[in-house]
Amino acid sequence: MEYFIETYDLTKKFTLQKGFTDFLMHPFRKDEITAVEKVNIKIGKGELFGILGPNGAGKTTLIKLLCTLILPTEGTAYVNGYNIAENSGKVRESTGFITADERSFYWRLTGRQNLKFFASLHNFYSHDAQKRVDELLNIVGLKNRADDRFLSYSAGMKQRMAIARGLLNDPEVVFMDEPTKGLDPGAAQNLREFIKERIVKEQGKTVFLSTHHLGEAEQLCDRIAIIDEGEIRVIGSPEELKSELDKPNSTLDDVFIHYTGKEFKEEVAPKHPYSERRRMMREGRRGMMRGGRIGGIRF
Amino acid sequence: MIYKKAFSFIKRDLILATSYKFEFFLRLFFMFFSILTFYFVAKLIGGAGVQYLEPYGGDYFSFVLIGIAFSGYLMTALRGFSESIRGEQMMGTLEAMLVTPTNTSTIITLSSLWSFIFTSFRVLVYLLIGVFLLGVDMSDANLFAAMVILILTIICFSSIGIISASFIMILKRGDPINMLFMSTSELFGGVFFPIAVLPGWLQTVSHILPITYSLSGMRHALLQGYSLHALAPDIIALAVFSVVLVPLGLLAFKYGVKKAKVDGTLIQY
Numbered sequence: 001m002e003y004f005i006e007t008y009d010l011t012k013k014f015t016l017q018k019g020f021t022d023f024l025m026h027p028f029r030k031d032e033i034t035a036v037e038k039v040n041i042k043i044g045k046g047e048l049f050g051i052l053g054p055n056g057a058g059k060t061t062l063i064k065l066l067c068t069l070i071l072p073t074e075g076t077a078y079v080n081g082y083n084i085a086e087n088s089g090k091v092r093e094s095t096g097f098i099t100a101d102e103r104s105f106y107w108r109l110t111g112r113q114n115l116k117f118f119a120s121l122h123n124f125y126s127h128d129a130q131k132r133v134d135e136l137l138n139i140v141g142l143k144n145r146a147d148d149r150f151l152s153y154s155a156g157m158k159q160r161m162a163i164a165r166g167l168l169n170d171p172e173v174v175f176m177d178e179p180t181k182g183l184d185p186g187a188a189q190n191l192r193e194f195i196k197e198r199i200v201k202e203q204g205k206t207v208f209l210s211t212h213h214l215g216e217a218e219q220l221c222d223r224i225a226i227i228d229e230g231e232i233r234v235i236g237s238p239e240e241l242k243s244e245l246d247k248p249n250s251t252l253d254d255v256f257i258h259y260t261g262k263e264f265k266e267e268v269a270p271k272h273p274y275s276e277r278r279r280m281m282r283e284g285r286r287g288m289m290r291g292g293r294i295g296g297i298r299f
Numbered sequence: 300m301i302y303k304k305a306f307s308f309i310k311r312d313l314i315l316a317t318s319y320k321f322e323f324f325l326r327l328f329f330m331f332f333s334i335l336t337f338y339f340v341a342k343l344i345g346g347a348g349v350q351y352l353e354p355y356g357g358d359y360f361s362f363v364l365i366g367i368a369f370s371g372y373l374m375t376a377l378r379g380f381s382e383s384i385r386g387e388q389m390m391g392t393l394e395a396m397l398v399t400p401t402n403t404s405t406i407i408t409l410s411s412l413w414s415f416i417f418t419s420f421r422v423l424v425y426l427l428i429g430v431f432l433l434g435v436d437m438s439d440a441n442l443f444a445a446m447v448i449l450i451l452t453i454i455c456f457s458s459i460g461i462i463s464a465s466f467i468m469i470l471k472r473g474d475p476i477n478m479l480f481m482s483t484s485e486l487f488g489g490v491f492f493p494i495a496v497l498p499g500w501l502q503t504v505s506h507i508l509p510i511t512y513s514l515s516g517m518r519h520a521l522l523q524g525y526s527l528h529a530l531a532p533d534i535i536a537l538a539v540f541s542v543v544l545v546p547l548g549l550l551a552f553k554y555g556v557k558k559a560k561v562d563g564t565l566i567q568y
Contacts, residue, residue, distance in 0.1 A: 070565070099394070104395040105395075108318040121401040169400075
């Protein structure tokens with residue numbers, strides 16, 4: 001079988017910045033946290049693969065590794081057959097990245113101007129760019145609002161713009177980092193249908209999607225990997241995973257508890273990552289951190 | 300196709316700049332003020348210090364006009380690259396650009412193009428006001444030689460700016476290159492006064508700064524019409540700086556991006 005995404009013991013460790021006192025007391029000590037540990041996955045063409053886990057589990061770090069935004073500490077990965085560390089340019093040519101972060105657009109530019117600018121970064125210019133942008137605005141249903149400034153768009157429209165941008169280069173593989181985050185239930189449901197029907201079924205894209213919504217993972221994904229504290233606990237289709245439990249009418253929540261020993265809680269991300277890091281550094285001084293992994297922080 | 304990509308960046312920045320209309324016009328308006336300040340300072344000074352100004356034609360206002368106009372390129376280079384990184388990081392758009400096939404160095408370089416265009420526009424306005432309203436004599440100017448000096452100046456200053464941006468990639472704030480060149484160039488580089496005014500041992504510092512050769516060459520080309528041959532010492536010095544600084548800048552930037560990718564701090568600010 002042809003795999004579009006393959007990872008082999010993919011690991012990412014982050015070095016924590018030292019506080020001033022720590023630097024003076026332990027100048028040579030290296031405090032690390034493991035965000036992703038020995039991840040091995042294989043994803044085939046046209047598959048909608050979900051990575052499910054609470055905030056801080058390592059989902060975003062894994063996506064950023066595969067998108068070449070960060071380099072792995074150990075292990076390797078191939079996207080479309082290209083090594084993410086050695087052929088990062090080729091990986092980016094054939095992938096799209098869709099993030100829920102609405103700040104990733106220029107708010108004072110119109111939707112069309114935004115897309116045309118990003119099209120130029122994908123080497124589409126003039127007529128080609130115009131054609132592709134019009135096509136995508138049609139697909140995401142924003143043609144009538146294309147010449148309004150991005151700042152006037154609703155959260156759902158902004159998210160549809162993010163999808164249009166992620167498809168600019170007609171990628172084989174699309175990475176989606178919590179695509180329905182911040183949307184109201186109706187808009188989130190519409191977006192899920194759009195992803196399943198238009199992007200996967202109609203266009204045949206391979207989608208790697210991260211989510212911390214059990215329902216979303218169950219509704220959308222062909223297969224799911226449950227990730228906790230950077231480690232993949234189990235991989236399978238939602239039905240397979242549920243049927244493996246000796247419990248009638250089991251849910252994905254039960255699956256999560258079974259494989260992680262924890263209840264699935266949709267944790268609230270820390271307001272400021274540095275305050276969380278400072279808290280961890282304090283705990284580290286009390287000997288709680290060294291060599292361990294810490295959940296609850298999103299990278 | 301790089302020029303088409305460059306055009307996209309310029310268009311984006313022009314739309315963004317003109318979308319803040321009041322700020323855009325204020326920036327144009329306040330350009331006049333610094334010129335007028337030095338015009339009146341020059342009137343006050345009159346013929347004092349003429350022995351120092353003799354090699355540049357003897358007129359202080361002409362001397363300082365070129366100093367403040369072209370030192371703008373150094374300021375733009377030092378700030379332009381690092382500010383474009385910080386700006387994109389703070390707006391949140393950097394990550395979306397870095398997942399495209401356009402490589403990081405191209406993104407950073409093209410993001411600072413608008414600053415260079417705006418600086419060039421400001422230099423042109425300064426020179427036009429100087430010549431047509433305030434009596435600066437550039438009738439003998441050797442424009443071709445001035446262009447050669449300008450190109451070498453931009454290459455040198457941009458390389459320093461890229462080294463500065465490499466520090467920003469890793470440190471986020473507190474870049475030592477920026478602070479070093481910002482604080483030394485105006486004092487030792489001959490922006491406001493000829494370096495001959497400085498004691499001999501301080502002039503040594505001037506001679507290791509590219510801005511010294513850039514401003515000296517530009518003044519001789521625009522005010523006295525020196526030929527390329529006569530400008531050879533300045534041109535050679537700038538060329539040597541370019542040969543050293545360009546690869547150093549590229550290496551530093553490559554290292555900075557790699558380190559930020561390893562640390563996972565590429566989009567942090």
